[in-house]
Amino acid sequence: MDKYEKWFQELSDRLKNGDRFGLRMNVEGEGKFKDFQGEHEIPELKLFIENARKENIEDLTVRDANSEKSIISEF
Numbered sequence: 751m752d753k754y755e756k757w758f759q760e761l762s763d764r765l766k767n768g769d770r771f772g773l774r775m776n777v778e779g780e781g782k783f784k785d786f787q788g789e790h791e792i793p794e795l796k797l798f799i800e801n802a803r804k805e806n807i808e809d810l811t812v813r814d815a816n817s818e819k820s821i822i823s824e825f
Contacts, residue, residue: 754799754800754802757799758795761773761786761799761812762792762795762796765787765788765792765795766789768788769787769814770786770787770788771785771812771813771814772812772814773786773795773798773810774813775805775807776807776808776809776810776811777805784798
């Protein structure tokens with residue numbers, strides 16, 4: 751399982767558990783967060799992760815209700 755599959759697994763599990771969060775690909779310059787909330791957004795999450803893979807993104811930033819943290823530190 752590569753890092754993109756791990757990201758998808760971890761984040762889709764969070765959606766299944768009712769978590770709400772925003773994701774941003776870490777690239778040069780400031781990007782906008784894409785918000786995800788609810789299990790129905792898992793297909794959109796899959797597309798987001800597939801795009802990260804295509805662009806060889808090394809890190810994602812997860813923004814949730816409590817803090818902002820880098821998901822790369824979770825793996």
